[in-house]
Amino acid sequence: MRPKRLDSKSGCAVEVTLSVIGGLWKPVILFHLMHEKKRFMELTRLLPNTTQRMLTLQLRELEADGIVARHVYPQVPPKVEYELTPFGKTLAPVLISLRQWGESYQAQRASDIAPIQEVSKPTTTRRRRTNTAGHVA
Amino acid sequence: MRPKRLDSKSGCAVEVTLSVIGGLWKPVILFHLMHEKKRFMELTRLLPNTTQRMLTLQLRELEADGIVARHVYPQVPPKVEYELTPFGKTLAPVLISLRQWGESYQAQRASDIAPIQEVSKPTTTRRRRTNTAGHVA
DNA sequence: CAGAATCCCGTAAGATACTG
DNA sequence: CAGTATCTTACGGGATTCTG
Numbered sequence: 001m002r003p004k005r006l007d008s009k010s011g012c013a014v015e016v017t018l019s020v021i022g023g024l025w026k027p028v029i030l031f032h033l034m035h036e037k038k039r040f041m042e043l044t045r046l047l048p049n050t051t052q053r054m055l056t057l058q059l060r061e062l063e064a065d066g067i068v069a070r071h072v073y074p075q076v077p078p079k080v081e082y083e084l085t086p087f088g089k090t091l092a093p094v095l096i097s098l099r100q101w102g103e104s105y106q107a108q109r110a111s112d113i114a115p116i117q118e119v120s121k122p123t124t125t126r127r128r129r130t131n132t133a134g135h136v137a
Numbered sequence: 138m139r140p141k142r143l144d145s146k147s148g149c150a151v152e153v154t155l156s157v158i159g160g161l162w163k164p165v166i167l168f169h170l171m172h173e174k175k176r177f178m179e180l181t182r183l184l185p186n187t188t189q190r191m192l193t194l195q196l197r198e199l200e201a202d203g204i205v206a207r208h209v210y211p212q213v214p215p216k217v218e219y220e221l222t223p224f225g226k227t228l229a230p231v232l233i234s235l236r237q238w239g240e241s242y243q244a245q246r247a248s249d250i251a252p253i254q255e256v257s258k259p260t261t262t263r264r265r266r267t268n269t270a271g272h273v274a
Numbered sequence: 275c276a277g278a279a280t281c282c283c284g285t286a287a288g289a290t291a292c293t294g
Numbered sequence: 295c296a297g298t299a300t301c302t303t304a305c306g307g308g309a310t311t312c313t314g
Contacts, residue, residue, distance in 0.1 A: 013239030014164040014232055020242060022159050024287080027151040040296050051288065056297065066245065077295045078294085087245060090238065095151055097234040101227065102150030105157060108203065108224060161307080177276050188308065193277060214275045215314080 020065050021091065025050050025058045030084075030095060033068060037083035067091065157202050158228065162187050162195045164235075167221075170205060171229060174220035204228065 021027060025047060032038055032046050043055055059082060062068040067088035073079040084091075158164060162184060169175055169183050180192055196219060199205040204225035210216040221228075 012165055012168045012236065013243065014168065014235040016239035016242055017235040018155075018159060018164060022155060027155060028149055031149045031151065044296095051290095052297065053289090053299095054287065057287090065242075072296095075295095076294090078297085080296060090241065094234050094238045097231050098151040098154040099149065101231045102153035104227065105153055105202075106150065181276095188310095189277065190309090191307065194307090209276095212275095213314085215277085217276060 017094065020062075020067065021094070023058050023061060025054060026062060027095070027098075029055075029058060029062065030067070030088075030091060033082060033084050033088075034092060034095065037071075037081050039079060039081045043082070062088075154231065157199075157204065158231070160195050160198060162191060163199060164232070166192075166195060166199065167204070167225075167228060167232060170219060170221050170225075171232065174208075174218050176216060176218045180219070199225075 021030065028047055029043065032043065038046070040052075040055070043059075044050075044052060047055065059068060059070070063070050066085055068082050069085050069088075071081045071083070073081070158167065165184055166180065169180065175183070177189075177192070180196075181187070181189060184192065196205060196207070200207050203222055205219050206222050206225075208218045208220070210218070
């Protein structure tokens with residue numbers, strides 16, 4: 001998805017937003033943090049298909065983007081909590097918008113008897129986003 | 138980006154939308170097609186930093202997702218036009234939402250004197266999304 | 275003009291092990 | 295518990311060439 005790294009050229013600020021929320025696990029992370037703060041281990045459980053590494057990386061990016069705040073409690077055992085910043089919370093309507101369209105897309109997909117599948121068939125086998133291997137959550 | 142391939146698990150339809158519009162060039166393509174239909178060569182000119190290959194691939198995916206329609210005029214030289222389907226046009230508010238937040242993000246970024254940069258410094262050198270190499274449009 | 279076919283490469287991301 | 299460190303692999307994407 002990923003969306004890869006984008007910059008703000010092409011005169012379209014859409015890409016900027018996508019570069020922030022478009023990470024592979026970020027939508028899900030944000031989705032969970034939207035409701036309440038979570039600590040690291042909770043997130044790993046909420047995203048069983050990712051690795052700690054990925055989770056850390058994505059959280060660090062979100063932190064660097066000013067979306068989430070990271071609170072370290074100097075305890076033993078350590079405790080770290082992540083929560084949305086006020087600015088991060090301004091993403092809510094965007095996420096909701098995305099979510100709604102996603103649902104309408106699913107409805108649309110469910111209703112048609114897959115007539116669109118065979119349009120202008122390519123030579124390479126068309127992989128729909130029905131993933132088999134579970135590298136995705 | 139990319140966004141990569143996502144499926145609809147994790148109970149979050151946001152990913153579905155991102156899997157549709159999250160392609161590396163899709164936002165820009167959609168942005169241009171939002172206004173009017175374009176033919177292939179026009180799009181290559183509008184996206185100077187991509188290749189025909191990428192453009193074709195992205196367009197094919199959008200087509201398979203029912204977002205764009207592909208009209209082939211059996212002429213010589215050939216002529217192919219792409220336009221949004223009615224369903225594709227329902228993406229407009231989503232794109233606008235994304236665009237607006239992207240702008241507010243840029244404003245936010247511009248206003249702070251980069252104090253967020255050094256939070257919880259990692260060992261690996263933090264690469265911000267300030268791309269140097271121009272594989273991005 | 276609108277692609278398809280090939281070749282090639284960098285990096286995102288998975289798996290695993292280790293640590294304060 | 296909350297991460298790093300390291301290795302490895304897959305595949306997204308670039309460049310180039312060929313064709314109806």
